[in-house]
Amino acid sequence: MPKEQGRKMIAQNKKARHDYHLEDTYEAGLVLQGTEVKSLREGRASLVDGFVDIDGGEAWLHAVYIPEYLNGSWTNHAARRKRKLLLHRAEIEKIERRVSERGLTIVPLALYFNDGRAKIEIALAKGKKSWDKRQAIAERTADREKEQALGRHLKGMQD
Structure with a gap:
């Protein structure tokens, strides 16, 4: 079976572009469970209430809704659990500095597959x-x- 190529969009947060002035954007990987990946491959997710928090030098994605996989069993995931983001340490430190000194927040903009790997686009944002x-x-x-x-x-x- 050939490997997936290109970018496949799963979900966008159009409300964030309307509610915030976006400054810098970053692409981050996601740590997901197996049933979450299967649910995302079906194109099911919502970023509307999501936000990113930096805790202990790690970035965490909160309140993003990935519904349970329909064919999953007792191994299914929690729909709104917090998920770890994969960013370089220097990027995390830069984001944390800017959030603490300028009163910005971090919002998810898009969730997609890039060459078969789940990625999320996050942005530093200031409320409108x-x-x-x-x-x-x-x-x-x-x-x-x-x-x-x-x-x-x-x-x-x-x-």
Whole structure:
């Protein structure tokens, strides 16, 4: 059987991109149990409530929902258990420094398979205020309207 190639997306956290200003992103490996991998291969996961905590020089992923594997037995995993992230020590220390001194948080953005290995993309993030969110929505709407007007103009249609 050929080895998996490329990147296969499992879950994205679109809410995080809306609720936070994202600064730096990192790719980390995950320590998973066998039934978790099987459940992920079925494309079942949710990152919405997830967050990352650094404890004792190790990064831990909390509150990410990976449902139990349907064909699993008594060896099934807990759906919301904390999972260890695999990062280099220098990356963990850099992230921990930035979180402690600047009041940032670490949020998961995407969960995917990269060449057959489960990876998670995490980001250092700062919370947005409600007016920031409204401003982002207004900018997106204005950009969409400009594109539509340009398209109508190029087609020779009147507004």
